[in-house]
Amino acid sequence: MTTATPPSTPGTAGTSGQQNATVLVVEDEPAIAAAIAQRLSAEGWRVEVARDGLAGVDAATRLQPDAIVLDVMLPGIDGLEVTRRIQAEHPIPILMLTARDDETDMLVGLGVGADDYMTKPFSMRELVARVKALLRRVERAQQAAVTTPADPPMVMGDVTIDRAQRRVHRSGDEVHLTPTEFELLVMLASSPKTVQTRERLLAEVWDWADASGTRTVDSHIKALRRKLGPDLIRTVHGVGYAFEPPEA
Numbered sequence: 001m002t003t004a005t006p007p008s009t010p011g012t013a014g015t016s017g018q019q020n021a022t023v024l025v026v027e028d029e030p031a032i033a034a035a036i037a038q039r040l041s042a043e044g045w046r047v048e049v050a051r052d053g054l055a056g057v058d059a060a061t062r063l064q065p066d067a068i069v070l071d072v073m074l075p076g077i078d079g080l081e082v083t084r085r086i087q088a089e090h091p092i093p094i095l096m097l098t099a100r101d102d103e104t105d106m107l108v109g110l111g112v113g114a115d116d117y118m119t120k121p122f123s124m125r126e127l128v129a130r131v132k133a134l135l136r137r138v139e140r141a142q143q144a145a146v147t148t149p150a151d152p153p154m155v156m157g158d159v160t161i162d163r164a165q166r167r168v169h170r171s172g173d174e175v176h177l178t179p180t181e182f183e184l185l186v187m188l189a190s191s192p193k194t195v196q197t198r199e200r201l202l203a204e205v206w207d208w209a210d211a212s213g214t215r216t217v218d219s220h221i222k223a224l225r226r227k228l229g230p231d232l233i234r235t236v237h238g239v240g241y242a243f244e245p246p247e248a
Contacts, residue, residue, distance in 0.1 A: 018135045021066040022046045026056035026082060027097070028074050036069060039124045040131065053077035060086045067134045069127070072098045072109065080112050087113035093134040093179060097122070110223040115180040116206075116216065133207045137179060154189055157246030159232065161189055168228075175227050180205065184220055188233060188243035197240040217241075 023045050027033040030051075037047045048063060050056040053074040060068060068086070072079035083094055096114040098106065106117050116130055154161040160169040166182055168175045177185065183205050188196060198214040206216065221233055221241055234242045 018132065018139065019044045020046075021135050022048070022063055023131060024048055024050065024056065024059055024063055024065040024068045026050045026053070026059075026068065026070045026074065026079070028052055028071065032071075035124065036127065039128060040069075043128060043132075045131075051075075053079065053082045056082050057085045060092060061089060064090065065092060066138060067131055068092055068094045069131065070094050070096050070114070072096060080108060083109070083112045083114055087178075091179065093138055095127075095130055095134060106219050107222055107226070110178070110181075110219060111226060113178055115178050117219075129208070136207050137183065137205075154186075156189065156192065159189075159228070159246060161186060170228055177224075177227065181220060181224055181227070184217075185224060185228075185243075188241060189245075192243050192245045195236045195240050195242045199240075201240065 023040050025033055025036050025040070025047060027036060027049065028051050033049050033051070037049050040047045048059060048065075050059045053076040055076075056068075056070065056074070057077075059065075070079045070082060074082065077085075079096060083096070086092055086094070091113070094114045094116075096109045096117040097120060098109065098117060099120045109117055115134060118127065118130060151163045154163065158171045162168070163186060166179075168177055168182065168185065184201065187201060187204055198217045201217050202208040202214065217240075221235075225233060231246065232244060234244050236242060
């Protein structure tokens with residue numbers, strides 16, 4: 001069952017697209033769900049709350065929200081299965097909330113299609129910043145699809161990155177990436193063998209102005225390696241990462 005939260009007067013969302021955004025919150029703890037919904041509504045976004053996993057899947061299908069804030073531990077089906085079902089129907093940016101600060105859990109979440117994660121307890125200010133970043137990336141991708149001429153696919157060895165269709169193949173097999181993973185891969189592959197600092201990746205891919213999320217970069221790199229193989233992205237310890245084109 002879902003409960004609608006009426007939108008408030010548009011607040012500090014950065015663009016008209018963000019001000020018109022719909023955010024689905026899937027959280028079974030009433031106090032946390034209410035606090036999140038109230039804070040996101042204050043940004044001018046339409047917010048709806050689902051109290052369990054199945055209700056969350058149904059609400060995502062019905063609303064087609066611009067972003068989802070999703071708790072991992074839910075009654076019915078957990079957040080990982082919710083993510084699998086939602087992403088199988090229609091890719092939607094998902095910010096996953098987890099009570100355990102365990103990198104394995106984070107990697108599993110990213111592996112099934114989440115775009116970002118936060119560990120409880122968290123600040124509402126950071127939550128809003130993360131959701132804004134998700135919405136900016138969606139809006140940026142939509143604008144690029146409309147205004148940018150189709151770029152030819154990037155072909156490097158057995159890896160093909162089709163920026164126009166946002167699809168990736170390796171050795172002829174399609175590799176399904178989340179929107180964040182795709183943008184991170186394109187950022188790295190656009191400058192082969194060039195080291196990109198974690199701070200620059202955060203700024204360009206996540207739209208974060210500070211270095212507080214460098215662990216997020218590391219986890220997404222690990223998720224990319226799991227999907228594409230460990231040989232494509234080289235770690236430069238203490239600095240960042242570089243894309244290493246495979247031999248043809």
